[in-house]
Amino acid sequence: MKPTRDLDELCYSFIYETSWLCDYEVATDELCGHVGMACVALARDMPDLAADLDWLQPLVFHLNGSVRGKMAVTEADIDQLKACLQRYRVEVAGAVKGFVLPRGEPPISNLHLGRSAAKKAIRALVRVEQEGREIPSIVVRFCNVICNVLFAITLVINHRRQVTEMPFESLSYTIKRPKTVYGNDAPIHE
Template sequence: MVRLNKIYTRTGDGGTAGLVDGSRVSKSSLRMTAIGEVDEANAAIGVALAELSDGEVRSHLLRIQNDMFDLGADVATPGEVEGALRILASQVERLEQEIDAMNADLAPLTSFILPSGSPAVSALHLARAVTRRAERAAVALHEAEPLNPQLLAYLNRLSDHLFVAARKVASEEGGDVLWQPGATRT
């Protein structure tokens, strides 16, 4: 159980941050960039949640937010640490099952989708884009220091999940906003 009695510690005033294993790294390091991008993706999911009423997508996102804290802990734990919290293949598989279930009743894509529509749909598309940025940061870190492969798979699948969730919500609100190539040329 996490217990925070004091929010500021002053330990980061010199530009470093502590990791789960007790080591300290620069706040500008690849690891801290990845941690920050994961945090931002989770916050973007929270914004999408604020726009959604009760339902399947909302329940998925509430669980995903918890997974994102697990994922952040995974990124914040370098190397092999006994008992470290790591993303599991079962978490990736659950995303895949949810994607398949949401996608089952959606019409096949006939065009690219504009990241637009209702506030809920737009927020889901924004969360997807922010998740892609988090994935790029995690890949950059992985190229320098190996990460849990399931962590990378989770981020990749999560952006797909958010895309399909946006389509599902859009389908309940009148449909996707489709790109019309060249339609705005004069």
């Protein structure tokens, strides 16, 4: 496939590229949209979480261009995001007893879909590296922290709304649950 010369028929400059780099950029674009929807949905009832997402959303777009273009995320950004994660973990300590089903009132679904988009971005980066392009570790680390932060925010929202998380017990895997930062035997990640 090749783009036509008609710019109205071209949604993204690199959309016909065969490298996984374009898939990474599409996944981070999706992630940015989910973060934005969650930010707007939380603005009235949980302004502290909305403010964190408001800060995070442009960083997701900076992350988007940090492989093909100039590095636009920093160690300070990761440190600040990890500080948010620690705050959330303290707030929900003891609230999770294992894996949970991804459900809840809006914007819970956007946050869970955002987690999936972050995972897609990481998987695309694995492929980009296999193609021979060096991936700065900060990009992969930041994607992982974003995924964990979005999950933690779902727990905080449900906790504040007094929504009981729906446990999920896998029939496919036996899981040994280490003691975690959530203050019980829950997994560190979902």
